[in-house]
Amino acid sequence: MSIVVFTEKNKAAAQIAGILSGGGFNRASIDGIPVYDFKKNGKEWRIMGLSGHIMGYDFPPEYNNWKECDPAVLLDIDPVKNVLKKPYAIAISKLAGHADELILACDFDREGENIGFEARSIAQKVSKAPVKRARFSSLSAGEINQAFENLLEPDENLAMSAEARQILDLRMGAAFTRFLTLAVRERAHTKGVISIGPCQTPTCGFVYERERLIRDFESKDFWKIEGLFSYSGKDFMGTHRGGHIYDKAKADGIFRRIKDCKKGIVAKKSEKESAINPPYPLNTTEFLKRASKFLGISPDTALEVAEQLYLAGFTSYPRTETNKYADDFDFKASLIGFSSGEFREQVLAILSQPEIRCRNGTRDGHDHPPIYPIKAANRQEVEKNVRMPDVWKVYDLIVRHFIANLMPPAVFDKTRLEVHVRDEIFDTTGSIMKDAGWLAVYPFETKNDKFLPNVELNKEVDVKKISNTKSRTTPPKRLTEAELLTLMDKNGIGTKATAPSHIETNKKRGYFETKGKSIAILDTGFTLMESLDSTVPILVKPDIRARIEALIQDVEDGQKTFENSLEEGSHLIKEMYSQLSSGKEQIVMKMAGTITDENISSDKKNFIGECPECGRMLRIINTDKGRFVGCSGYPTCKKTYSLPKTGALTVMRSKECKKEGVAIVKVGNKYHWSVGMGPCFTCDSEKVCFPPDVVGPCPKCDGSMFILTTKDTRFLACTNRCGYTQSLPKEGRLTIQKKCGQCDWKQIRLKAKDKDATEMCINLRCASRRPNRS
């Protein structure tokens, strides 16, 4: 009798072999893939770990050329399933050929059931052996023995629900991505891909929604009244109960009534102890959030580092939903290694308790324990074995979190005072840490003490100052990666293992980028989301994932057949597709702008600025017939500005046209131009945008004399062009200095090469026409 078991991964195979065999198993290998053999009760067991999914869907090859295949066709073509990891398929066949019984022992979830079915489909080509399912929620000895003693039937519905997800995700992703990419390429020259997916798009949607809030935010003035009080020589602050007061008259009224008061009364006082519990154990999402928030490591990188720490045996399996430890979890075994190092004191305290108490969370994915340290190690050891940047920081976080989790709460003494100044109420709170508890090993969250003087109820305090300060409300902040992960988690976007990859996809596509810990949307991402929001709004919101999820949940529950849910899902996708294609012109018009815009704005020589008509990019265009400034939105936006036919063009980046908000272009050395305003010196905004270097009033009219530089010479000219001029030295750098003192002109400073600088007044009518050495 030969029994063959397939698990989701090698690690699980080894562990299960160890448990079922009681430790006595052989490690063999089939074409490099580990297989664990042992004998038990006269039966021969062979356990092999898969590598997650070993098969995957794709469209038949004839639909793989984007240009020759209308993306809409993909809505009706069924993708086909192929083996992606050949060596595993071969090993499965070899093992199954000799099996009398096959057992699927992958993770107990949708994808796990599906992965098991992949192995089954390969095995059944060579074997007629019955196929059973071992279902367990953790890799503990108790659960595993129990599961293998009570084998179940494989769950067709569970497996097929994952199948439906795969097909719907691919159908939608491929059709929409190809459609948009090809459509944009009709207008803009780009190799880039505009991708859409049921997880990546709503992920970008979250970032977009926040950006909308920021851009649409209207700042309001408010006033805040604060009091500086003093009792027995110690100062403390209080804030008026009105908080942010938006009515200036009201704030002023309060302020006037009490500003000259010298005394206040402590009308209420409460003291209470407050405890802050340690955080729940780390599941993947929580780990990624904290790595981002505390260490500034991106979710993608953090997961990779944790993976390597796991493979090197330092920490436990990093992909887990569970944030509670099993009742029989052996804390002692994991703690003992830390009882001599930096955490000696705390760990010994934990170990000395009659029973180790842990603050557990409530999520149980029935998969793996929370992330915890397997092995105590010092920095050198960790860095030697895992050569990745920040590996120590990540390990240190996991260790500290694990220990903190077993420690008592941090305890604070909190005092609240209510100070009355006349009839106005000021609130103030103080907080003093009485017992650091878990915070002693968790430096990432610091709570500063805030001291208050020890003042009793109904005592009088001095009022040193009452202030009434004006502030403005500020727009919401950009999302941090940690917040984005929280939103994704809450809305069921992605899974513990895939959430970071959806964030990465958006970055790769140029939809958003991270700046420090926060996420900034890019032009392409914003425009795409804005376009989708007005054509296929469901895509931008988590609803799309929820709709697909509901369909496949029905398959899992047996409420719908696989075929029916696939049909419904495809119908939904078709509906969205038709909305998308009816909005094609509108979307493409905007999107093409952002694609070319990216090239344009990096083209420093020709980039002018934002088009005042449509918001896209203005740049200098050179043609055979001449040159002009045009908008990247052409042909939709026909905004142009003419340019002089000759003369070198320089975009003056430091100056800005105040009239239309575009750049100022300097033409040759002869004139100054502001785009769209004609020659700058005839525009009514000239003095604002490109202030002439005025030296002083014109002696002939009410204009001003300014330095006019031309290609060949320079001289003083009148801003009114009244005809009065005055010559200037030909050599050297001219800068305008402070007022002369003896007349109403400004002095100029002349610095010629190899000569000392001179400062002088050049007004011919000035009394002191003597150069001063400086």
Added chain:
DNA sequence: GCAAGGTC
């Protein structure tokens, strides 16, 4: 070349 889900 397209998605999202596993795992290494």
